Every structure is written in C-alpha cells, then in structure tokens.
Amino acid sequence: MCTKAVRLEAVSSLTTDAFFASLKRLIGRRGLIQQLHSDNATNFKGAQHELHEIFRQFQDQQACGQIHQFCQEREIEWHFIPPYAPEFGGLWEATVKSVKTHLKRVVGNAKLTFEELATVLVEIEAILNSRPLFTTSRDPTDPQVITPAHYLIGRPLIALSEHSLEDIKVTRLDRWQHLQLMREHFWRSWSRDYLSTLQPRKKNHRTMPNLRPGMIVLMQEKNLPPLCWKLGRITAVFPGEDGLVRAVNVFVDGATYRRPITKISVLPIDDNKAHKETDSS
Template sequence: MATKSIHLELVGDLTSNTFILALRRFMSRRGKPLNIYSDNGTSFVGAYNDISKFIGTCCNSLSEVMANEGINFHFIPPYSPHFAGLAEAGVKCIKYHLVRVLGNCNVTYEELNTTLIQIEAILNSRPLTPLSTNPEDLLPLTPGHFLIGRPLTSLPTPDYKDHSVSSLTRFQRIEQLRQHFWARWSKEYISELQLRMKWRSCKGSLKLNSLVLLKEENSPPLKWKMGRIVAVHPGSDGVSRVADIKTSTGIVRRSFSKICPLPEPEESG
C-alpha cells in the first residue's frame, strides 16, 4: 500500500489451504508483513478461521497471536471493494490486459507462473516520482527500488510481437505474451500519467528541470524513456507547446502531447 508494489502468486485453486501456502511463499521471499488487508473472499476468511481453530487450544484468538508476531489482519466491509481501491486497481489492470493477451492460449503451470512473475516486474518498474531533484539525475523512483534497492531490468530479447504463433516455439511464445502485455499496459499507464492540458491555456505548464516520461513507440519491456526539460518554446500566442528534453542519449525535441511529467514528491499523496 505504501510503495504501490505488486506481488503475484499463481495458485491451483481458491481453497484456504492453498491461500496459506501462497502466504508462506510470500513471507519467505518478501518477509513478514505488518498488516494484511483483504476482502471477504471465502479463501481468505476460511484461512483465517482455520488458523484460529488450529491455535485455539493455546491462545484466545488468531488476532492475539498475529499481534504478538507483529501481524494484523484487516477485512474490508462485505460488498465494498472501494475500501481497497488501491489494491483493486492493481488487480484490475492485470486481469484486464492478461485476459486479452492470453486469449485461448494453452500454457503449463510453469509457463503461466513465469508470465505472471514477468508481469509483476513490468508493473513494479513503473516510474512514480523523481528519485532526486538533481538536474543530472534521470532516474525515477519505482516500486522496484523498495523491493531490491534499484530499478528492475530484464534481459534483451528479440521482438516477437508481430510474429505468428505457429512460427514460434513455446519458449518464444512466453516472451511474446510478455511483450504484448507490456505494449498494452504501458500505453494505458502513460495515458493516465499524462496531464490533459488544453492547448489554449498555460495552466499546468511544464517547468525547467522537471523529470518527464517520453512517449516512445515499440520500446522494449521495462524500458522507460526518461529525461529532464532544459528548454521550452512558446508559440506566437505565448503558449508553450514544444520542449527540449535532455535524455541519456542526448537532447531531443518533443511536443507536449508526447511528454508525461512525473508527480513531484510534495504533490504525491
């Protein structure tokens, strides 16, 4: 909730025991959480009750044990998904594009798990805010910084997006699924990030040295084109519609429609 990072686990069914196994895997890799928030799904509530019964002979309640361990369970009110809006938004963006990318594709458990973990890395690579106010620093703060202390990266791979499925091996097909998800989701994220500025208004003009994300076509997964504004060029009406951006490969000129400013730390809530 605090870092907006996402962790995905593939499970075989929705029973309570399967959820407990998924929770154990999460804690083994991410550490013990302080708080667990969830809806009132039967697997979550059932797991909570099962653990309560198991330890009921030696303790008063599961809440007491978890409190002693530093873990607090929180269930949102029934039929109120807006109480977990941040988590629900993350689940929605994954399911919406994943269903369309997979389609009727037949994959094994290992292949689907690999796809989900790679999607997790894509979501945790998204830029949140500038990492610093240094004009020479072109790196944004991402959820990956909170997980591993640095940006998430991936191995370079050929572009398979336009290849027919019949011409690909199963190994290449998994990479194609990742690239299709990246192409769909990154465009949606950039569109949401970009400010809807009117051409005739100066409100919300970009500032010099602001860290921005550039819209780039056919960028590989986990590669975000970042830069800082070094100059703006106002038109005859005094409204700036073009800016020079300093990137890692040099200075480029882009219209404001291709520029997505990142929220400043003091503006992010």
C-alpha cells in the first residue's frame, strides 16, 4: 500500500481452490500477510457478464465461508471496501487499469499458453516494480534510487541483456521471441504514460513552482531497454523573461544534457518539494 509494489498472478480458473492456490503462492514468496483488502462482492455485479464465475463464487455462502476460515486460521484480516464504491479501491484499481490497458494493446488477439501468459505477466510485474520512488544519495554523479523492488527483494531489478527485436520482421520471430517483443512494446507504452503522469498539466488552474538545481528528475528518452530509467539531477536552470524556467541542464552518468522541461519528469519526493514556496512564480 505504501510503495504500490505490484504482483501479477495468472490462474487457470476463478474457483475458490484456484484462489487458495494463488494466495498460498503469495504467502510462500512474500511471507504471511496481516491484512487483505479487496473489492466488495456487490462490485462484481456490474461486470457480471465478464466475471460471472468469480461473481458466483462470492455469492456462494459455502465458498465465502471457506475463504474466511482459511484467512482466520492464518490470522489474516480481510477488509472489503463499501458496496457500490469502487473508488475506495482506487489505489489498486489504477494499477489494474494501467496493466490491462497496455496488456490488451501488446497481446492483442495472440493466443498464449498458460506458461507464456505467466511469463509475460512476471516480466510486466518487474517493469512496474522497477519505477523509481525516491533517492538516498545526494551525490550528483550517482543518485541512488529506491524502487518497489527494494522492499520486495532488497535490491533493484535488472533485466537480462537482450537485443531489441522491434526492427525484425514479426514473421521471423519464434514464440518466445514474440513474448520478448510484447515486453518491449509494454515497456514503451507504459513508461511513456507513467512519465506523463509525473507532469500534471495544471498551468491553467494554478501556478506551479519553478524547477531548481538539485532536483532529481527522470529524462524522457526513446529506445531505452526495459527496466532502465535515465535518472539525473538538475545542475542549472534557464528561465525566460517572465522568470519561468523553460529549460534545464541535467547531469546523468557523467555527462550533462540540456532539455526542455517538457522532456523531463520530476520525481514526487520530499527533496524535490522543498522550498517550493520560495521558488514559485
């Protein structure tokens, strides 16, 4: 809930036994959980035609009793959000929506086996858990960043070094290369949208604080491999005649780049929010 770390699980069915199996896998890999938050059963009514099986399971009193007994034996508190209030689950629904939207785009009408689907979901999970949260170092040459993966495995996730397949004809790829291409397409689409969310367009509503030297930012660069984020620190700003910053110098990996503010995204961390009252225009 704090880091918005993501876990994606492929299941063979929407039965109670399949739920137990997925929950056991979660506990086996992440440890015993204390609280479990989920949608209320009535929320599935609106999507009954798509989630008929899971809706039926929630309506089945015997299945609900088995689930509650399973959780009580392990001292897991199950919290339901209020009926007919999906906005109460906005924290996880935003991620679910993002994953589903981009997953549908990259998979399309491709027919994947269970093993292939599970592989794609795990690689997408790694992409989502690689996003920078905040930095722990003030060294401009090496801004060490903390990601959700640090809270899961204690270190950042690093993708295997593989050649890009985007320039190769699809007809020449085998099935496992198709999965790699899907991962690359998901990375391109999702990372672009994620960086856009860090640049809220609020200029017509209220004045935003100027960028300032020392801020940690993400540079929007094309053709970066999956799980790679170009993180840097602003070293100089260039305001216009109106005093508003239009371009900045960013120090990244031993080199300085000049970029317009539309091509960088500021990380939502406390260091970047400091002194915003004095920097406002």
